[in-house]
Amino acid sequence: MPIGLKDRLVALIARKGPISVADYMAACLHDPADGYYAARPALGEAGDFITAPHVSQMFGELMGLWAAEAWARLGRPARVRLVELGPGDGTMIIDALRAAKAAAGFLAACEVWLIETSGPLQALQMSALAEADAPARWAAKLEDVPGGAPMIILANEFLDCMAVRQAVRVDGRWLERRVGVDEGGALAFVPGHPHQSVAQVFEEGAVFEWSEDLADFGRRIGDLVSRATGAALFIDYGRDAPGHGDTLQALRGHRKEGPLDNPGLADLTAHVDFPAFLEAARAAGAASAPIRRQGDFLRSLGIEARAEALALARSDRCDLIARQLARLAGADQMGDLFKVACIHSQGLAPPGFEAP
Ligand SMILES: C[S@@+](CC[C@H](N)C(=O)[O-])C[C@H]1O[C@@H](n2cnc3c(N)ncnc32)[C@H](O)[C@@H]1O
Numbered sequence: 299m300p301i302g303l304k305d306r307l308v309a310l311i312a313r314k315g316p317i318s319v320a321d322y323m324a325a326c327l328h329d330p331a332d333g334y335y336a337a338r339p340a341l342g343e344a345g346d347f348i349t350a351p352h353v354s355q356m357f358g359e360l361m362g363l364w365a366a367e368a369w370a371r372l373g374r375p376a377r378v379r380l381v382e383l384g385p386g387d388g389t390m391i392i393d394a395l396r397a398a399k400a401a402a403g404f405l406a407a408c409e410v411w412l413i414e415t416s417g418p419l420q421a422l423q424m425s426a427l428a429e430a431d432a433p434a435r436w437a438a439k440l441e442d443v444p445g446g447a448p449m450i451i452l453a454n455e456f457l458d459c460m461a462v463r464q465a466v467r468v469d470g471r472w473l474e475r476r477v478g479v480d481e482g483g484a485l486a487f488v489p490g491h492p493h494q495s496v497a498q499v500f501e502e503g504a505v506f507e508w509s510e511d512l513a514d515f516g517r518r519i520g521d522l523v524s525r526a527t528g529a530a531l532f533i534d535y536g537r538d539a540p541g542h543g544d545t546l547q548a549l550r551g552h553r554k555e556g557p558l559d560n561p562g563l564a565d566l567t568a569h570v571d572f573p574a575f576l577e578a579a580r581a582a583g584a585a586s587a588p589i590r591r592q593g594d595f596l597r598s599l600g601i602e603a604r605a606e607a608l609a610l611a612r613s614d615r616c617d618l619i620a621r622q623l624a625r626l627a628g629a630d631q632m633g634d635l636f637k638v639a640c641i642h643s644q645g646l647a648p649p650g651f652e653a654p
Pocket of ligand 1: 335341349352384385415419453454
């Protein structure tokens with residue numbers, strides 16, 4: 299019988315010693331045989347977790363209108379690459395393309411690119427997009443998208459897959475937290491080498507997170523967007539100011555479980571450190587808009603008017619649409635927890651970020 303990811307990790311740790319939280323997270327998500335996204339991603343009501351595009355078609359529609367308006371502000375170039383990072387089952391891009399038909403000339407200018415590493419999800423996206431209003435192409439990384447045209451990039455719940463490292467405050471100093479094996483042979487967090495943390499937190503047991511992958515991606519996207527011109531929109535749960543805390547979270551069947559319980563069987567995420575991400579993009583030459591909360595952003599794109607129009611067309615669904623609106627934009631639901639950030643070329647004013 300093939301050995302599962304948990305047993306392989308235990309064997310690796312027994313051989314080489316504890317591994318970083320980032321290496322653990324990367325294996326859980328992307329191990330080619332048993333990583334969650336490589337082997338068994340399950341999005342939606344019947345799967346492990348729900349994302350905004352599954353809550354309501356309004357979310358993807360507003361992303362499409364945002365992209366069309368960004369294109370207009372770029373001067374309506376004859377060719378533009380519309381890129382989605384981590385498109386899941388393709389729900390958001392389908393809704394976005396349908397809504398973007400309203401912007402004369404936009405879809406004709408668009409070349410759609412989907413950046414996806416997951417084989418099973420890419421197959422779902424291909425069948426979802428078979429009849430789409432613009433032809434789509436796929437690539438495993440952003441750098442594989444050809445240059446020579448402005449880029450408009452959309453990414454919902456993509457950055458939370460970036461691997462984080464963690465340090466924990468023990469006896470008055472920061473030690474990197476690593477994943478080892480306890481006396482019973484189970485995976486366990488263990489303290490590692492001292493870490494020079496920048497966090498001004500002195501409470502025993504506090505956890506501080508940072509992500510080299512996120513900073514590296516921030517530099518790459520900042521460089522790309524500033525050279526190609528364009529705008530990249532990121533929506534994710536995360537912080538809009540520097541902070542600390544343990545945000546590593548595993549979700550399976552819509553339930554939280556311990557991050558070490560079932561490697562590869564659950565989705566594993568961490569809150570996005572937006573200030574660090576944007577700082578890396580700016581250092582590479584791009585500009586960034588002030589981080590907004592999802593609720594404020596969607597309201598400024600007109601989600602309330604869209605909900606009203608949908609409810610007028612389907613009076614039997616008024617209550618459902620009101621619940622969907624509250625879920626996406628309500629401060630007590632996704633509206634405040636999720637943040638929206640935009641990295642763009644110098645001189646562009648991205649839509650939805652104007653001062654209220
Ligand atoms: C949490 S799902 C979000 C899906 C979709 N955006 C949505 O909102 O429903 C994360 C998506 O990012 C993809 N992904 C994760 N890490 C990636 C990477 N390094 N490169 C490309 N895609 C990645 C996953 O396969 C999946 O499609």
